[in-house]
Amino acid sequence: MNVEQILEKLKESLGDALLSYEIKEYTMGVRRKRTLYEIWAEIDKSAFRKAVETIFDIDYPHLHFITGEDTGGDVIKMIYSFGVYHGHPWGEISITLKFDLPKSELILPTITDLMIGAETNEREIREMLGVEFEGLKNKRHLFLPDDWPEGKYPWRRDEYGVDDMIKHTHKSVREIRKKGGENA
Known part of the structure; x- marks a missing residue:
């Protein structure tokens, strides 16, 4: 799948919950120019789990990071970044999901059932920002x-x-x- 096909799959899966998106393209190299692609998608928080499952349907992803930011308002801005086709030289496509999580309801489903490596990121966000991850088994402090x-x-x-x-x-x-x- 190329970057446009991945975006179409996300559109099809998420419908109106895909609030906005952008494809970014980077060309690198001197002699052999290579192009890297990123999809940045803002989604409705209700579609978070479905978006992640859609990414897993495309290819087992590499988790780049999970982070959150308190901008001082009533929400925590959550950002999840994945890479699909990371085993293909110069073929990885990054998919970054962004969404607002209201401070009045700081609860998300864990993705550790899909990818155990997400545990460390979820534990960090839990202790530093107060986001609870439903289904996260290990809730001990990290830092x-x-x-x-x-x-x-x-x-x-x-x-x-x-x-x-x-x-x-x-x-x-x-x-x-x-x-x-x-x-x-």
Whole structure:
């Protein structure tokens, strides 16, 4: 499938839930010019799982990243980036899905049942932005201490109590040093 065919498959699968899209093209190389393609698609959050399943129907994707951004409003902007045909030299096509997740309902289905490698990304987003992933089995912290205050999310712009979070982190570092922790 080429980039246009992939976009058509997404349009067919998502219908009106595909809010906007753009194909980006990059030419690289000096002697042998190669072209790389990206699809950037903004979708309705209700179509998130269907969009991911459609990508899996095209080709087992490579997960580039999952991230989220709090722009200071009432939503977290979620971004998922996949690459299909990543095993084909110069043939990978990137597909990036963007959608708004209301802060009043920060819940998404996990994709770890489709791709176990998404667990690390989902756990990071969970602890840093407060997004819950339904079906995520391992909910332990990745980067924050195990005793990090519940309901405090460092990447959120509406987070209050940053001083408390900093004091808490310094306290945890001091405790590790007292116990003779490595690299402390």
